[in-house]
Amino acid sequence: MVMHLNAISPFAVVIICVVALLVFGPKKLPELGRAMGTTLREFKKGTSGLLDDEDEKKKSANVIEQKDLEKENK
Template structure:
């Protein structure tokens, strides 16, 4: 399913013909910047999810009765 060596060479030749030798370095830099921004954004999103999970776990732990404490068995009126 991946590109073999001949596929990569063919892709490079097509890119060279479409954009010319002067435009390729500029396109490569733009692609690199885009990829870097995407990775940073993905890390931020994953970091936010990790923080939310930690908050949820700490909230659940805070709400849970501690060992030795009686459970609060309040019932709603019928």
């Protein structure tokens, strides 16, 4: 199931914010936001590193294949 951002109504966002304010309090919300931002940033760095490694492996495999093909053609 794909959930689009416009599937959440503005009223639902207000309710979520009020509940978060009641549960965590006004002093903890900024700390929570910072912690979530840091976590997301680290996650993105980690996943981009994995994707970069995959790309490098594919490129090196393509280079090896091309060299093998050139040797066969000679």
